[in-house]
Amino acid sequence: VEEYIIRSAELGFSALALTEHGNLRSLIQLQMKAKGGFLYGGVTQDFEPIKPIVGCEFYLTPTNYKEKGLPESDRDKLKRKAKNPSEYRKLSYELEMKRGIRKRFHFLVFAKNEIGYKNILTLNYLAWKNGFYYRPRIDLELLEKYHEGLVITTSCVGGVAPQMLLNDLDDMALLHLKRLKKTFNNDLYVEIQPHKLDDQIKANVKLIQLANQMKIKVIATNDCHYLRKEDYKAHEMLLDINSYNKSTVKAGDKWRFGDTGFYLRSKDEMLKAFKKNHKDISKSDVKIALENTMEIVEKCNVIIKLDKKQGILPKINIPVKFKDDDDEYIRTLVQKGWEWRNIERRAKDYSDFIDGEYKEIKKEYEERVELELNRIFKMKFSKYFIIIYDVVDWCRRHDIFVGCRGSAGGSLVCYLLGISSIDPVRYDLMFDRFLHEKRMDYPDIDMDFEDDKRHLVFEYIFEKYGEKYVCMVGTLLRMKGKQALQDVGRVLGVPVYETTEVTKHIITRPEGDSRASQTVEDAFKEFEVSKAYNKRHPEVLPYVQKLETKARGVGVHACAIQISPFKMYKFIPIEYRLSAMMKKLVPVSAPDWRDCQEAGLIKFDLLGLAAYSVFRYVLEAIKLNYKKDIDIYDIDLEDGKV
Numbered sequence: 001v002e003e004y005i006i007r008s009a010e011l012g013f014s015a016l017a018l019t020e021h022g023n024l025r026s027l028i029q030l031q032m033k034a035k036g037g038f039l040y041g042g043v044t045q046d047f048e049p050i051k052p053i054v055g056c057e058f059y060l061t062p063t064n065y066k067e068k069g070l071p072e073s074d075r076d077k078l079k080r081k082a083k084n085p086s087e088y089r090k091l092s093y094e095l096e097m098k099r100g101i102r103k104r105f106h107f108l109v110f111a112k113n114e115i116g117y118k119n120i121l122t123l124n125y126l127a128w129k130n131g132f133y134y135r136p137r138i139d140l141e142l143l144e145k146y147h148e149g150l151v152i153t154t155s156c157v158g159g160v161a162p163q164m165l166l167n168d169l170d171d172m173a174l175l176h177l178k179r180l181k182k183t184f185n186n187d188l189y190v191e192i193q194p195h196k197l198d199d200q201i202k203a204n205v206k207l208i209q210l211a212n213q214m215k216i217k218v219i220a221t222n223d224c225h226y227l228r229k230e231d232y233k234a235h236e237m238l239l240d241i242n243s244y245n246k247s248t249v250k251a252g253d254k255w256r257f258g259d260t261g262f263y264l265r266s267k268d269e270m271l272k273a274f275k276k277n278h279k280d281i282s283k284s285d286v287k288i289a290l291e292n293t294m295e296i297v298e299k300c301n302v303i304i305k306l307d308k309k310q311g312i313l314p315k316i317n318i319p320v321k322f323k324d325d326d327d328e329y330i331r332t333l334v335q336k337g338w339e340w341r342n343i344e345r346r347a348k349d350y351s352d353f354i355d356g357e358y359k360e361i362k363k364e365y366e367e368r369v370e371l372e373l374n375r376i377f378k379m380k381f382s383k384y385f386i387i388i389y390d391v392v393d394w395c396r397r398h399d400i401f402v403g404c405r406g407s408a409g410g411s412l413v414c415y416l417l418g419i420s421s422i423d424p425v426r427y428d429l430m431f432d433r434f435l436h437e438k439r440m441d442y443p444d445i446d447m448d449f450e451d452d453k454r455h456l457v458f459e460y461i462f463e464k465y466g467e468k469y470v471c472m473v474g475t476l477l478r479m480k481g482k483q484a485l486q487d488v489g490r491v492l493g494v495p496v497y498e499t500t501e502v503t504k505h506i507i508t509r510p511e512g513d514s515r516a517s518q519t520v521e522d523a524f525k526e527f528e529v530s531k532a533y534n535k536r537h538p539e540v541l542p543y544v545q546k547l548e549t550k551a552r553g554v555g556v557h558a559c560a561i562q563i564s565p566f567k568m569y570k571f572i573p574i575e576y577r578l579s580a581m582m583k584k585l586v587p588v589s590a591p592d593w594r595d596c597q598e599a600g601l602i603k604f605d606l607l608g609l610a611a612y613s614v615f616r617y618v619l620e621a622i623k624l625n626y627k628k629d630i631d632i633y634d635i636d637l638e639d640g641k642v
Contacts, residue, residue: 009047017053024573116149125569194273234546337416451608
């Protein structure tokens with residue numbers, strides 16, 4: 001995203017839309033970075049703010065968007081007809097294409113205002129939740145239902161109207177545009193592009209004729225799949241990697257776009273490309289189309305309010321007698337925890353241990369808890385602690401081991417609420433390290449649960465707050481140095497053993513490790529085996545340098561979850577992805593946790609700890625063999641045997 005924004009600024013663009021296929025993952029990044037002032041490549045990027053345009057290139061199905069696959073009766077017929085699974089898949093695909101179930105068209109949509117923004121978020125959510133069949137899909141009926149505040153175009157050659165025109169179904173294309181114009185009126189635009197493709201050349205001429213016939217304005221755009229013209233080779237390498245046939249040494253069938261113009265073009269480059277590739281379109285038509293594109297820029301005025309400090313947390317139900325006073329409720333819970341933890345006895349034991357005065361030690365506990373509560377109240381963090389307490393309390397009531405790690409162990413309030421299991425006064429742990437009075441963001445309590453029961457905790461949160469108000473956190477998987485080198489080497493036919501020798505010298509550290517990782521370029525400069533490899537295969541490194549750190553896929557954060565007081569999909573883009581832990585599709589934020597944090601959402605980390613499961617098995621074995629119940633939360637650490 002940063003690269004596209006920086007390049008747009010270099011080209012003098014006043015606005016930029018990043019319309020990804022079937023998703024809105026770059027939405028928050030574009031909003032954050034379009035104003036400039038961010039660090040990239042170690043340099044602060046200062047430029048005139050660029051207007052971010054909210055948009056998405058949806059996948060549109062000609063059938064009902066909820067229709068997924070053939071009816072069972074048809075599948076049974078095909079199974080009887082097919083000689084093997086491969087033939088069955090082929091017959092299924094052909095029948096699904098014939099009926100339109102597998103067909104997908106591209107459909108470009110922009111948001112004009114706040115209503116349009118909410119509608120794009122809703123369309124995205126429904127496409128992933130109800131319409132996913134190989135890709136997230138919508139249909140025309142759904143688009144018409146959520147049309148308010150939207151601008152649409154006929155899209156690239158993969159759009160409905162262009163495909164009809166390319167198949168000489170001109171009357172159907174006319175009817176299609178009439179239907180769209182009835183709903184969208186002047187917010188419908190016909191789209192042409194300058195690519196050197198036979199289909200594009202034919203479609204452009206017919207699209208302009210149809211636009212003139214229906215009095216619809218024409219806009220000019222350029223499909224972008226890479227940043228600069230010279231990047232097309234790296235893009236082709238990426239296509240080869242994705243289509244690589246692992247059963248052979250060579251790459252699979254090479255898929256190419258047929259043109260090298262799928263990059264971010266300037267206005268002059270657009271004019272030249274149309275003149276060179278589309279001689280049947282007049283210069284004035286192209287000029288008007290480019291000017292009309294700015295009309296969409298003027299129409300679209302969505303600025304997403306990003307406030308990291310707002311700390312979005314869900315509505316919580318506390319006992320009526322507290323009258324929604326979270327502070328008073330927390331104080332009451334802490335008082336109960338004082339009794340439950342038997343602080344009077346602990347103060348006595350501690351005073352005996354250090355040969356001190358019981359009253360002074362007790363006073364230390366009392367002053368410490370007041371200090372912590374006052375700071376929590378002042379910083380308005382009570383609701384956060386109540387949410388954590390609720391999860392911990394549920395786990396204890398359902399016999400699931402729970403604890404926390406990190407600086408939260410320094411909080412007496414956490415200890416009294418049962419969140420932590422360490423007495424911070426007894427062990428002289430600092431509260432300031434956990435919650436300093438100058439801290440701006442919310443505390444970060446990492447919770448640990450039995451790893452084989454952790455999914456139950458997630459299920460409880462989804463059930464308590466409602467699936468529409470909860471989401472897990474999406475992750476963006478990037479191509480790291482070792483993987484990029486291995487993939488490029490395989491595609492170029494370099495012996496695997498040679499590449500493996502080089503990858504041994506590349507240091508890749510996990511996220512959060514403060515020690516520096518090593519790029520492939522670093523390794524090629526430092527190690528003799530890498531230098532020798534580069535001499536034998538000089539074509540490899542340039543590709544790796546282009547692809548390293550680039551996005552390669554998406555996933556689900558292993559332990560993070562977010563909860564909001566409003567339907568999550570009306571606030572951030574939501575997708576449905578498979579969670580390995582939950583063993584089912586779950587709602588996931590399309591942006592990663594950093595972007596969600598910038599929007600104000602709070603991430604709760606619920607980690608699995610194998611040691612807790614071991615504790616469980618050990619305690620069950622002790623009970624079975626020795627008939628003893630042991631409270632693991634209340635073990636005398638002064639016992640010599642312990």
